[in-house]
Amino acid sequence: MLRNNQGQRSALAMLPLVFFLSVANAQDNRQDAIERVLDGTTSVRYIDKPLSRVLADLAKRHAISIRMDDRVAKANPNSPGLAISIELRDVSLRSVLRLLLREHNLEYVNEGNRLLVTTSEHAENSHQEERYAIPESVASDTDGFAAAIRETLLMNDSLGTAEIIGSELVVRAPRAVRAKISDLVAQFQPAKDAEKTAAQLEIDQILQQPADMNFVFTPLAEAMQQISRSHGLRVIIDRKSLEQAGITPDVPVTFELKGVDLGRSLRFLLNTCNLSYIVKDQWVQVTTKAIVDAHRELVVHTFPIAAEPHMPKLREMFLKRKPMALTAGDNRIVTFKNHFIVYGTRPIQKAVKQYVDALAVRFNKRPAVQNAQKDVKKEENRFADPFAG
Missing domain, CATH: 3.30.70 (Alpha-Beta Plaits)
Incomplete structure (x- = not known):
């Protein structure tokens, strides 16, 4: 009888752990399900439709939950009623959302049970989960690899977590940290297998394309907008850093160069204002040379x-x-x-x-x-x- 009671107590003691693992697995499955929906193709046509109605329609058509974050209305009370005009055929739902939200400085976050449309700032700092296959070169010491990542980048739980689950490195951290870890994992892969994210590859390709520039007393912000539109490249000015350096986004630039790749042309152009740029995960950030030199x-x-x-x-x-x-x-x-x-x-x-x-x-x-x-x-x-x- 005593053995039976002990067995029952042991079984009961295991229940919280089993429940926790079940909840965690269910969360992962829901996130994966939404990712599959985002990768699916769709066609859209909206003419001057309020953003809230566009999101509601997409949610209904694709059987997922999409919610507008309260931060959006606080940042811009008119956001839910913003007029959306977009027409695309046979593209991924992911691309549709990025295109219609990017114009209004908004993004989405996969929370597992829903997509949260939020501000770019919140999306940048949101702790999201990403999984990476363990490179063969570190397979003999996966715990040491995870510990090295924690010691190098995370330092404490407020910056994120990294752990080995099965044959994967599971990281929950802000986007900038995840991008660095993705790059780190790629560096441990054989050269032929090293991969960048699709966004990074796209930016690399755009920066390698020939570019013709001709600006005469053009405000810097306007010049960056023209480059962004001409090359399909998201260019963001780090206004705070420029302000601290005594440079305004309206500083006029005069610059002409033809037949040189966009990356070098942009660097030469910005150098006339004592500026430079950093390639982020999904965009190019124009900032001061001091920031570039301090970039880690x-x-x-x-x-x-x-x-x-x-x-x-x-x-x-x-x-x-x-x-x-x-x-x-x-x-x-x-x-x-x-x-x-x-x-x-x-x-x-x-x-x-x-x-x-x-x-x-x-x-x-x-x-x-x-x-x-x-x-x-x-x-x-x-x-x-x-x-x-």
């Missing part, structure tokens, strides 16, 4: 494989030589296998690359480690400082 990227730097046991020592030596890596804001260097995962500014990335290259040159001049039983101290000295004679 996530890059994987790979050391010779035999250096793996000595990575903490290599990191220590680098930080001694480059103390700015410790003092320059949020720059972070995390060791994982025979890699430095570096979240830092361009100067930091350049310094790390030089360090790795110098070590590789030194390493290639020395015989490979044959005996794993060699004195550990001797091996540490061997790899500790690649600049030593």
Whole structure:
């Protein structure tokens, strides 16, 4: 009888866990179901229809729930009644929503049981879940890989979470963080398998296209709008940073260049105003050179494989030589296998690359480690400082 009671108590104790897992799985399934609907094709034709009615019609036609966030009305009380005119045939529902919302600085968020139409600012900061296949190169230490991501980018739960579930890395974080993690995962893939998001590939292709520019005393904001319309590229001016630098979006630009790719042409044009740009996940952001220089990227730097046991020592030596890596804001260097995962500014990335290259040159001049039983101290000295004679 006692055994039966103990068994019942054990079974009851497991109920909350089973319930939690069931709810989590159901949430994932609902999100996946909405993603499949978004990928499905549709055709639309709306002429001067209020946004609220357009969303209601799309929700009814595709059997999903679409709700307008209260933040939209607070940001612009006229938003629900905004007139929408759009006609598209045989395109994905995802593309339809992006096109009709983007014009009004709105976006949608997949909340699992519904789509929430909200402000771009809220969508940018919203913690959404994304799943990534584990690259084969890190499969032997998936927990270490997730820990490296947490240490490099997340730091605390307010910035997001990363965990291994089955054969996937599951991340819940703001969009900017997810974009960096997506890029990080791609860097651990073989070169032929590395993939960018569809939006990133589209921006890359647009920036590589030839462009003709001819502006004469044209306000900067107007010039960016013309470039955006001509090339189908979303260009956003970082007005706050420009204002802090004493530059207004109405500053006149005079610039002419033909037959050069759009990326370089845009950089040359902005340079006349002491500005530059950063490629975000879905748009190009025009900002000050100081912001561009301070922009932190996530890059994987790979050391010779035999250096793996000595990575903490290599990191220590680098930080001694480059103390700015410790003092320059949020720059972070995390060791994982025979890699430095570096979240830092361009100067930091350049310094790390030089360090790795110098070590590789030194390493290639020395015989490979044959005996794993060699004195550990001797091996540490061997790899500790690649600049030593």
